[in-house]
Amino acid sequence: MTPLYHDLAGETVVVFGGGAVGSRKARGFDEAGRIVVVSPEFAERLRPLEDETTDPDGPIELVRAAPDADAVAEWIDRLNPALAVAATDDAAVNAAVEAAALDRGILVNRTDVSGGRDPGSVVVPATVEDDPVTVALSTGGTSPALAKALRERIEAEIAGAGEMAALSGEIREELKAAGVAPEKRREAVRRVVRSRGVWKGLQKGRSNGRQEADTVIEEVLDR
Numbered sequence: 275m276t277p278l279y280h281d282l283a284g285e286t287v288v289v290f291g292g293g294a295v296g297s298r299k300a301r302g303f304d305e306a307g308r309i310v311v312v313s314p315e316f317a318e319r320l321r322p323l324e325d326e327t328t329d330p331d332g333p334i335e336l337v338r339a340a341p342d343a344d345a346v347a348e349w350i351d352r353l354n355p356a357l358a359v360a361a362t363d364d365a366a367v368n369a370a371v372e373a374a375a376l377d378r379g380i381l382v383n384r385t386d387v388s389g390g391r392d393p394g395s396v397v398v399p400a401t402v403e404d405d406p407v408t409v410a411l412s413t414g415g416t417s418p419a420l421a422k423a424l425r426e427r428i429e430a431e432i433a434g435a436g437e438m439a440a441l442s443g444e445i446r447e448e449l450k451a452a453g454v455a456p457e458k459r460r461e462a463v464r465r466v467v468r469s470r471g472v473w474k475g476l477q478k479g480r481s482n483g484r485q486e487a488d489t490v491i492e493e494v495l496d497r
């Protein structure tokens with residue numbers, strides 16, 4: 275399997291099945307323009323609280339329906355999604371979602387099988403985010419529980435990576451704009467992202483991290 279990142283901004287994701295699995299998947303696609311969950315009933319975590327006017331977790335629309343295998347294609351045609359998720363507890367409905375999506379060149383995530391995938395059929399990885407850094411983890415469908423356990427470990431490992439991405443991204447642009455020779459610029463950025471001092475500095479705040487980074491950069495440029 276080849277991991278790729280997909281930008282779903284402005285796109286529709288449809289999830290068939292609003293149980294434990296469907297609701298976890300739906301929540302995970304919160305970057306999409308529109309998320310529609312089609313299901314006869316919905317797990318607790320998908321239902322907005324009674325006094326809530328808007329859903330704080332994004333644009334999730336709940337549609338109460340239980341299309342059978344023959345009706346699934348019509349739903350997909352109507353909603354025109356970029357990705358369809360088959361997360362019902364009915365294998366025939368899940369298979370119909372997969373067939374209709376693949377037929378139309380739409381990506382599909384089948385949650386009730388792990389092997390034997392067609393092109394266009396995708397798996398959802400375990401993810402860790404420290405914006406703008408994301409780590410996606412898959413076991414090739416072999417052991418989702420392991421994907422979850424490794425995700426929990428990596429969460430601690432990448433703490434602060436978002437700040438480091440912002441700082442090193444800024445330095446990268448500055449050195450480019452200053453016309454620093456490409457080899458020196460790359461060396462400086464490589465050292466900054468590996469510097470213990472810069473990581474530690476960032477824990478105290480952005481300006482501390484910046485000071486530590488400036489020392490590293492000067493060492494490279496002075497050589």
Ligand SMILES: C[C@@]1(CC(=O)O)c2cc3[nH]c(cc4nc(cc5[nH]c(cc(n2)[C@H]1CCC(=O)O)[C@@](C)(CC(=O)O)[C@@H]5CCC(=O)O)C(CC(=O)O)=C4CCC(=O)O)c(CCC(=O)O)c3CC(=O)O
Nearest residue numbers: 385386387388397398399400412413414415418419421422
């Ligand atoms: C193939 C894949 C398709 C897809 O869904 O995309 C798939 C398929 C299946 N999962 C099953 C079971 C479980 N899945 C989890 C958890 C997660 N499953 C996720 C992804 C994937 N699951 C894709 C492969 C990812 C990879 O390559 O590793 C994660 C990573 C992402 C997410 O869902 O958000 C999320 C962790 C998120 C996190 O916490 O970070 C747990 C753990 C738990 O619940 O505690 C269990 C119970 C323990 C166990 O069985 O391992 C079953 C059997 C169902 C049954 O027994 O009926 C199938 C079907 C089958 O294997 O046939």
Ligand SMILES: NC(=O)C1=CN([C@@H]2O[C@H](COP(=O)(O)OP(=O)(O)OC[C@H]3O[C@@H](n4cnc5c(N)ncnc54)[C@H](O)[C@@H]3O)[C@@H](O)[C@H]2O)C=CC1
Nearest residue numbers: 291292293294295296312313315340341361362363385386
């Ligand atoms: N990929 C993964 O991470 C995991 C996948 N699974 C698999 O995912 C499937 C769903 O699991 P859960 O969410 O735990 O089950 P669940 O029983 O909590 O939810 C299933 C949902 O599908 C709905 N549904 C039934 N028929 C439907 C139809 N025709 N159209 C739309 N919705 C319909 C039900 O009302 C229910 O809300 C199971 O087949 C299970 O094997 C289970 C655990 C993890």
